[in-house]
Amino acid sequence: MKENTIILVACGPFEKDFLKKIALSAEKEFRVPVTFIENHVDLTPFYSPGRRQYDANKLLSFISDSSVNENAKVIGLFRVDLFIPILTYIFGQAMLNGRSAVASIYRLRNEMYGLKKNEAMLLSRATKEVIHELGHNFGLIHCHIQTCVMRSSTYVEDIDQKSHNLCPECRESFDKI
Amino acid sequence: MADKISILIVDDEESVRDSLHNWFIEDGYDVGRAENAKNALLMLESRKFDIILADIKMPGMDGMEMHRRIRALNKDTIVIIMTAFASVDTAVQALKDGAYDYVTKPFDPDDLSHLIRNAATQILLKAENEALKMKVSTLEDIGDLIGQSEAILKVLKQVESVAQSNSSVIITGESGTGKELVARAIHSNSPRKYFPLISVHCGALTESLLESELFGHEKGAFTGAMFNRKGRFEMADGGTIFLDEIATISSKMQVELLRVLETKSFVRVGGNKEISSDFRVICATNRDLKGMVKSGNFREDLFYRLNVVNIAIPPLRERTEDIPLLVNHFIAKYCTSMSRDLITIEPAALKHLENFEFPGNVRELENMIERAIVIGNGREIKLRDLPMGKEAINSSVESLDELEKRHVEMILNKYSWNVSRSAKALNVDRVTLYNKIKKYNLKQQL
Numbered sequence: 001m002k003e004n005t006i007i008l009v010a011c012g013p014f015e016k017d018f019l020k021k022i023a024l025s026a027e028k029e030f031r032v033p034v035t036f037i038e039n040h041v042d043l044t045p046f047y048s049p050g051r052r053q054y055d056a057n058k059l060l061s062f063i064s065d066s067s068v069n070e071n072a073k074v075i076g077l078f079r080v081d082l083f084i085p086i087l088t089y090i091f092g093q094a095m096l097n098g099r100s101a102v103a104s105i106y107r108l109r110n111e112m113y114g115l116k117k118n119e120a121m122l123l124s125r126a127t128k129e130v131i132h133e134l135g136h137n138f139g140l141i142h143c144h145i146q147t148c149v150m151r152s153s154t155y156v157e158d159i160d161q162k163s164h165n166l167c168p169e170c171r172e173s174f175d176k177i
Numbered sequence: 178m179a180d181k182i183s184i185l186i187v188d189d190e191e192s193v194r195d196s197l198h199n200w201f202i203e204d205g206y207d208v209g210r211a212e213n214a215k216n217a218l219l220m221l222e223s224r225k226f227d228i229i230l231a232d233i234k235m236p237g238m239d240g241m242e243m244h245r246r247i248r249a250l251n252k253d254t255i256v257i258i259m260t261a262f263a264s265v266d267t268a269v270q271a272l273k274d275g276a277y278d279y280v281t282k283p284f285d286p287d288d289l290s291h292l293i294r295n296a297a298t299q300i301l302l303k304a305e306n307e308a309l310k311m312k313v314s315t316l317e318d319i320g321d322l323i324g325q326s327e328a329i330l331k332v333l334k335q336v337e338s339v340a341q342s343n344s345s346v347i348i349t350g351e352s353g354t355g356k357e358l359v360a361r362a363i364h365s366n367s368p369r370k371y372f373p374l375i376s377v378h379c380g381a382l383t384e385s386l387l388e389s390e391l392f393g394h395e396k397g398a399f400t401g402a403m404f405n406r407k408g409r410f411e412m413a414d415g416g417t418i419f420l421d422e423i424a425t426i427s428s429k430m431q432v433e434l435l436r437v438l439e440t441k442s443f444v445r446v447g448g449n450k451e452i453s454s455d456f457r458v459i460c461a462t463n464r465d466l467k468g469m470v471k472s473g474n475f476r477e478d479l480f481y482r483l484n485v486v487n488i489a490i491p492p493l494r495e496r497t498e499d500i501p502l503l504v505n506h507f508i509a510k511y512c513t514s515m516s517r518d519l520i521t522i523e524p525a526a527l528k529h530l531e532n533f534e535f536p537g538n539v540r541e542l543e544n545m546i547e548r549a550i551v552i553g554n555g556r557e558i559k560l561r562d563l564p565m566g567k568e569a570i571n572s573s574v575e576s577l578d579e580l581e582k583r584h585v586e587m588i589l590n591k592y593s594w595n596v597s598r599s600a601k602a603l604n605v606d607r608v609t610l611y612n613k614i615k616k617y618n619l620k621q622q623l
Contacts, residue, residue, distance in 0.1 A: 051283075057195070084199075085283065086259075086282060087196065087200070087283050093199065142203055142205060152290060154287035155287060
């Protein structure tokens with residue numbers, strides 16, 4: 001059964017317009033209402049001094065526990081650098097067929113790569129990342145279609161190449177859920 | 178593609194197992210987890226994993242030891258060693274032991290994706306390669322040698338047993354009995370099947386041409402030798418050389434052939450470099466080689482060198498019970514190649530084929546069936562479609578009525594059942610012809 005709502009939890013300072021645009025795009029893609037809330041969470045317990053990054057597994061558990069709405073998918077959006085123990089970094093993480101996900105804009109910013117700040121590009125990348133992780137929550141796996149939002153991305157360039165949308169095959173899989 | 182590949186993660190750290198599990202699940206892989214080498218080996222006893230990602234430092238049996246045991250269980254499994262303690266020594270040792278690759282924790286996500294994708298590609302290519310090898314084997318199977326007669330079953334049994342050996346073979350039999358088919362069957366069922374089968378029709382070449390054909394030549398060796406050219410023995414390296422009509426080669430060639438067979442090395446025409454080649458020899462002849470040895474026309478030493486195994490293929494007239502099977506095989510073969518519906522053969526035509534002598538053996542029968550399919554009505558092969566059909570009708574010793582019936586029918590068919598023209602040809606009036614049609618219950622075949 002599909003959850004009847006999606007909650008975008010902003011865990012850090014984000015402009016409302018930025019969150020609103022992401023929520024609208026996700027709503028359009030998954031055809032369920034998307035609301036956003038701001039959560040001024042203290043991230044210190046999730047920080048790994050050895051890695052100088054934040055543990056995405058712990059943040060995922062935290063986001064999952066923070067929502068009492070059983071009928072909602074919850075995605076936490078962060079500004080900090082995320083990692084999982086085995087990988088040097090991640091853009092986001094989700095529970096496949098689960099109800100929670102996390103994503104970060106830390107490595108989606110142009111400045112990270114010594115390039116000029118570009119807000120429109122950041123919004124586009126963040127939107128794709130949020131939709132991608134939510135797609136996993138809905139049970140979709142990585143897609144081989146170049147432009148599908150469910151295509152695996154390990155570099156920002158990969159994210160830029162894909163669209164905000166599910167390809168027809170993933171759309172069909174989503175509709176069957 | 179990805180959902181067909183299974184991955185087993187072996188690591189004592191739960192967070193590593195879970196992280197990798199989640200990562201691969203999102204890629205659609207079938208993922209298993211084990212917290213130590215012992216459990217991993219237990220899991221591998223009950224099911225197969227294509228790729229194993231194993232930590233090098235684990236309590237109890239370490240990743241390197243586990244890798245060695247996995248290789249002993251199934252050498253096709255791809256093992257990728259992970260460690261947080263990178264060192265060149267362990268990396269080299271892991272690769273020496275046959276590990277697919279070696280990665281240090283934590284991995285760059287892109288490196289991990291590439292590594293697994295490449296390993297998955299290798300697995301699929303290997304599977305595809307195996308499937309193609311199977312397909313090639315099937316294509317060249319002994320299935321082309323059709324028959325259930327005792328004589329042909331004996332040949333098939335000989336083919337099966339001789340294929341596994343490396344011995345020289347002489348195949349004897351009349352022209353058209355399928356000597357080359359037998360040679361192909363031996364080659365395609367032998368360990369040499371993935372290497373070439375090179376055929377040389379010795380009877381079709383002059384002595385000098387045969388020499389150049391078999392041994393190759395160097396540029397400028399003779400007029401017209403503009404390039405270096407590999408000989409058939411060289412081309413057959415690893416495979417089989419089939420020398421058809423071996424009895425036709427000259428005395429000089431017999432000497433040279435004997436030397437090549439004994440040393441498995443030769444020199445190209447006009448060259449001075451000794452070339453070695455690992456080939457198996459299969460020869461064929463329709464002559465009595467033993468008789469030729471007695472009469473001094475074939476070297477005895479060469480005969481014994483070649484005649485390690487002798488396979489004698491019986492002529493078709495000695496295995497007439499195979500004719501219906503062969504006929505059906507050729508009908509299916511030619512109907513398929515001509516994209517036609519499968520047709521049948523009328524009993525009278527088949528009976529005549531079974532009684533025919535077939536001096537040209539199976540080849541003659543095959544040609545007859547092909548011709549009959551081309552000229553026939555597209556539904557059934559009739560006696561008249563066979564080359565000996567007319568003769569069979571004319572030489573019939575059946576009753577006068579039967580003869581009259583066949584003749585009237587033949588004339589009617591000749592004039593497309595135009596009764597007036599047929600009656601004129603038969604020199605009878607139309608009423609008489611109608612009476613004959615009624616009497617013999619003749620019907621126009623559409």
